[in-house]
Amino acid sequence: MVDTVIASEGISETSPKNLQELLDRIRGFYGQGDLSLIEKAYEFSQKAHEGQIRRSGEPYFMHPVGVAGILADLRLDLDTIATGLLHDTVEDTDVTLDDIEKNFSKSVRELVDGVTKISQMKFKNTHEKQGENIRKMIVAMGKDVRVILVKLADRLHNMRTLNHMPYNKQLRIATETLDIYAPLASRLGISSVKVELEDLSFRYSKPEMFYHLVQKVAKKKKERERYIDEVKNQLASELDKRSKLKYEIQGRPKHLWSIYRKMERRNIDYEQVYDVLAFRIVVDNVPECYEVLGHVHSLWKPIPGRFKDYIAMPKVNNYQSLHTTVMGPNAERIEIQIRTQEMHLVAERGIAAHWIYKEGNQSTANGSLDKFHWLRDLVSHHQNAGSSGEFLENVKSELFESEIYVFTPTGEVKEFPEGATPIDFAYSIHTDVGNHCSGARINGRLVPLKTRMKSGDRIEIMTNDNQSPSKDWLKNCVTSKAKSKIRWHVKNEERKRALVMGEQMLEKDFRKAGYSLAKFEKSSKLNEVLRKLGANDLDDLYVRVGYGKIVAKDILIEYAPEYKESVEKPAVEENDENFLQKVYRSALNKKRKSKSIISVDGMDDVLVRFAKCCNPIPGDPIVGFISRGRGITVHRSDCERVFAMDDQREIEVAWTVDKVPEGVERTARVRVVSHDIPGLLGKMTETFATLNINIHNAQIRTTKDKKAICIFDISVRDTEQLSIAMSHLQKIQGVLGVTRVTQI
């Protein structure tokens, strides 16, 4: 922030009265270039706004002309100035964005569109955190920084003509300007606009204080002017004496808002604000800045702790200068800023200076590249800009793309990470709103909950007591708050279902083994069994069974001594079961580390294994069977084995992923029959390689009738990838047939 600035300059306080005056202003820096774009935009806008009158009684058209005048004073490019002329046509007249593009260009259309969007936003509370969010929202909506420059010029012209508004509107607009637009101008380093916005806002938001200060300042005008001359003379004779320096000295009171802020901060009267005057010395280069500083300090005693070297350490908005406060003539404190011409330009025009360099002085265009790193520092999002073209791209679109800003129905602004959905929004309001969120409207339109919100959207959440979070929501939200709340809820629901399923499974298995679960529940041994198996209570036991972590056999061994004896007999079948149990446990441990790609009856924390007979891969229709001690086995629905299975054990399973995730392997077997031609195998393996498919195993044999049969076991992500691979193989010359082998 440029905290102490001398009142603005460079921007004329009057608007151009007609096209010729506007063109003259542009000519001032643009030279003899083609200005037909401006002429055309002027006429177009004049026609569009024809008959519209401002509150002041002036034709409405004078407003866009005023805005264009300010943009011309900032020496912006022609597209931006044309946008100043056109900025209200889409919002306030019959003109459409298509008309703008047809008559002008796509880039002018985008600029006008950006300004219109910002104009349509209504803010409720603009203070503090809200103000910060709104500023970021405006930048995010603007995309192209020039949109914000037009918006600032628009606001500046509206502030200049605010006296025609009713008092309550003046107050609201002035407050909004102080909260939002002046800080925005400051962040963008445009102190000329910032200073004028602040003093105009001051005038309308605290009129009594403003005019009180105006009087105080006016009263001492003569005295002050004499003093300023005195300082200038002493400085000049000192500087002239010591060297052949080219310099320029300016001196004036600081702007009223900054004086008022100082009074407020220190709780003092105007008379006690002694450093009201600020002086500026502008020289040609950096060494001269330090040289002049030496002269100043030898002339007047510096106040300790007030010297600041913003040349060696520029501010984040790229402001550079030397600041010092000294005991001037009559022992009065005066502040002196020392800077080069170029620094002065940047201080006055900030980001806008970038376009000045572009149009005017080509040699400094590259030099300005580094200087605008602050624009990216402005946001927490860092991008490496390699070339100046890339830099412009960053300025245009990457500013706040990692964050979005949306409205609540009451007009508050909320910040979210990019990609956030109404689910995130609902949870940000309240956990209950999230948990019962049944639908959403964006800008009044009903949308799916997974819709990504955009900056400027107005979000409304509908709730229903019967609604509860589903697992799918996790894929459709990005904030950690929403995710953790959903996860907690889903876990809880899964636990409930695991409990019911565990009890059913036990019931069945107990009966098969000749025991009664009901009796077990009432048994005096219950607590001992629970303790031995590490379960907290009966419910916990069932949940563990439901998740496949404990099986009926584990319980029966602890519960019934005679059962234990029967299973401990060294029977072949039981050994086999023990072995399988080991496999099961190790698989369970492995599984805990990786995410399950199968959900069982809606739960994904259940032990599953894929049947070796049919090797399902994502995309295949599947069915699951509960197998004792082995969790759930997943088959392809059309697997031959499925028809021999006990319906009682069938359970619904589903893929939780479209593709096999990284790090998990699913193998499919493919059989290729071809002519036995040399080089064909190479072509086949090359096909897999280009598709990034690993071959685990390949068997090749030839037949008597000069055919080759190749069997490939390949790792695929889903059926789609498999069918692509198969169709590629099919196209190889010499290949007769490609089939997937499902029964192995």
Ligand code: MN
């Ligand atoms: Mn406007």
